Amino acid sequence: MRIGLIGCGRWGKNHAKHLSELACDFVGIADPDTKTREVADQHKVAYFQDPGALVDKIDSCVVVAPTNLHYMIVKDALSKGKHVFVEKPAAETPEEISDLIGLASERNLVLNTGYLFRFNPAVKELKKRLQEAGQIRYIEAKNVHEREARRDSGVIINLGVHPLDTLLFLTEERPYGLVCMTTGSPGVEKAAILTLNYGSYIAIVETACEAHGLVEKGIKVVGEYATFEVDFLEQTLTKYVQGSQPYTWSPKEKEDLLRIELQNFLDCCSSGNLRNIGREDLITAKICDYALQSARQRKWVSIYE
Incomplete structure (x- = not known):
């Protein structure tokens, strides 16, 4: 190849x-x-x-x-x-x-788009075990970084897309509507909080740049029977059940996500597997568009697609 x-x-x-x-x-x-x-x-x-x-x-x-x-x-x-x-x-x-x-x-x-978080071993483990949580009630996802803000675009499409893609990867569901608040002008915002309605549960996505000394990347899924928490940086998955000791899963060694992502692309090309992550990128891009629309209009936005 x-x-x-x-x-x-x-x-x-x-x-x-x-x-x-x-x-x-x-x-x-x-x-x-x-x-x-x-x-x-x-x-x-x-x-x-x-x-x-x-x-x-x-x-x-x-x-x-x-x-x-x-x-x-x-x-x-x-x-x-x-x-x-x-x-x-x-x-x-x-x-x-x-x-x-x-x-x-x-x-x-093959048309694949670079979404590293879905290749995190802890995220893949959560996807396999998500049913153990029972009915999902609430999801909280964060991507907060200390890096300097970009001048050409805001944190929603630069940082927020990763937790949004992770939500799509884990649940395979799309929200019915959302509301988004930002600091700074929408489109070059430095921080954003999105509340997404999935019908039977809600999800909160927080994203920001220029968070001095702070880097937070993770997701919590609160379900009927258990709560799962992924630390994207440590590549760990912790399961919490009322009355029991928390259980933490981690890979034998931390994995290089970019290397895995590129190997996946090469495998898709050589095997003829045309499951294109580009299609998921379209869904995520539309959600980002709705989020910016909500922030500009300062109101709830329904998603009919």
Whole structure:
């Protein structure tokens, strides 16, 4: 499987490291910044300034470019018959994401979007054991980070998408409506709290940046018979039952989620498994859109889809 990397900023360098170690033919890296040549040389692959030139020489690509370039790059790659892994979000709008999903489906191509949390071993263990909680009553998910705020977009699409995708992965359900409050202007917000109505239960998603000295990533599921708590950073799952000692599950060793995610993409490409995470990305992107709409209008928003 010949694969290329498009975009090699801070996060892209991590992708380059793993692609050079995984069982694939890592052909090259494309990035307009000529300093990227040093990274390409380090991994003994070719350097391209033009993404299109790289796409012509590969079977699949990993796109870690700025979000505003995703749609153009991914559409070009899919149009040329290439499998694509693209960091979230796949494009800037739900309409663009839908277009990419349709193109991938027409051409029987893999289109995966980068949602690390669903590859966390503790999250996967929770999904297997979720029925032990009984009827879900309440879910609380957090992604709070100390990193500096981005200037081009807010925390909902940069940080909030991860717990929202985890909710979708675990429950396989969509909310009927939501209300969202933010600090800062919606679209470049620095903090947000979403309350989502799933009919028989509610979920609260909290996300923020510039939380000095604080990083919180986790999810709690409160059910009829038990409460489960996942610590995304420690990769642990703790089960609480009234009157019993808490039980904590953890993998034998912490896992590198990006490596697992990229290996999953390679496996999908080689096996012909077209279960495209891009489809889930469309659902999450729409929820983010509704959240921003709610924040701007300062009211509850119903979701009829």
